[in-house]
Amino acid sequence: MRCLLLPVLASLLGLASPASAGDGDKIAFLNVDVVDVASGQIIDGRTVLVEDGLIASIGDKDTALPPDARRIDATGKFLAPGLADMHTHTWYEDVQLPLDLAFGVTTIREMWGTQSTLDARKKIESGEMLGPRIVTAGAIVDGDPPIWPGSAVLADPLKARELVAEQKAAGYDFIKTYDELSPEAFAALVEAAREAGMPIAGHIPLAVPIADAAKAGMKSFEHIGAKYESEILRPEIDRKMMNWRSERFDLGAQLLAGTLSLDAIYDWDKVRSFARTMVAAGVAATPTLAVDFGFLQTASEKEARLQRPSSRFSSEKMRANWREDRWMKELGWDDITIARLAAFLAGTQRIAAILYEEGVLILAGTDTGNPFMVHGYSIHEELEELRDAGLGNLGAIRAATINPAKFLGEEGQWGEVRLGARADLVLLAANPLDDVSNYYRIDGVVARGHWLDASEIARMREDGRKAYAAIPPDPPAEEAPKEEAKD
Secondary structure (H helix, E strand, C coil), X not given: CCCCCHHHHHHHHCCCCCCCCCCCCCEEEEEEEEEECCCCEEEEEEEEEEECCEEEEEECCCCCCCCCCEEEECCCCEEEECEEEEEECCCCHHHHHHXXXXXXXXXXXXXXXXXXXXXXXXXXXXXXXXXCEEEEECCCEECCCXXXXXXXXXXXXXXXXXXXXXXXXXXXXXXXXXXXXXXXXXXXXXXXXXXXXXCXXXXXXXXXXXXXXXXXXXXXXXXXXXXXXXXXXXXXXXXHHHHCCHHHHHHHHHHHHCCCCHHHCECHHHHHHHHHHHHHHCCEEEXXXXXXXXXXXXXXXXXXXXXXXXXXXXXXXXXXXXXXXXXXXXXXXXXXXXXXXXXXXXXXXXXXXXXXXXXXXXXXXXXXXXXXXXXXXXXXXXXXXXXXXXXXXXXXXXXXXXXXXXXXXXXXXXXXCCCCCXXXXXXXXXXXXXXXXXXXXXXXXXXXXXXXXXXXXXXXXXXXXXXXXXXXXXXXXXXXCCCCCXX
């Protein structure tokens, strides 16, 4: 799953240097405007002191500071919480995790972890390398046969406790479910995980209704796709449209022509019904909107996308895979077909908006590892998609800050600029409450109490670009990452 060449490249390029890492830095931001994501307000002209990895004080200009604190004049700048990417897949830890920090991502939730993930976490926690805090699942748990090789297969419900015990003993934090689990295996897995104190998150198994998955105790549903769609189609819509072939293409053509509306296809009241069930059960949703737009692009749209700055943080092989997309080619999808299928994405946006309106806890996640999704940069694209779907600037920001902290049972401990919280912060050149895109405009990052200034961030980004550029175009098949897998 991971290219063995990258640790060598990382060493050669000096990536993730821990030279000045540590939780003991004393940093004082002077005259900074604090972004309060809880209230949605800006608190002007504050002095914020970071000490021992925590926010030690927030006061006015007369606040007493330790004489050895590093003073940063932040006049005209905005201090905001670091971002959390709550759906990642990491192939090149030494390269991708520092890039997360360089783009303001201070926490990630890894959705298919391996021993490499656990090793990277230890290095980050010890200060040996720079990277975000990592919360990770182990191998995804699927039925037999599984969709992806390498999955943990659970066909016999009686094996659920053994599987959960193995993943917990290995050091993973939660169990990730997948599509082909049977209802019986799913129920046994949920019970075993509950007994072991491990949360369940992931895909809703195809054979399990959404409401049943929520009531069973899943903590988050990942993606908005066919599972949601299968439960909200209006009865007059032929179920054949679910096959992603001619019938669906025809409906897409009607949507593009304006002769059919999404309202005629989907029953939005059904979305509101299971959204309320999710709220009552405490289930969060990770829509991963940006990755859907990354998949369904015409050839010209892909070429335009490849001109974005984000493409610098990918290898030649990755870009070739994104451009060609063997899966779509095997299905025979041409640009006309893709445009027709993309017409349904407005329905995905609408579902996300309804979940938000009904009070479902929304989490920002990128599904990195899929076409056009790259570590660090793509969280900003996801925030823009969430904003445009109806969450607005504040709702999108909360999906990557205060909501993930609440989801993990750590509300108040991080995800906010508040006294006593963990000092995972970004210093921005403009107000993100005015435009969430201002989270791109990073002048500095604080991670685990360590200050990364603009020059260090620029170096980390350039090192990441060089490392990707040095990856051979055609690595051996057994070393090549699954760059097109949507997990």
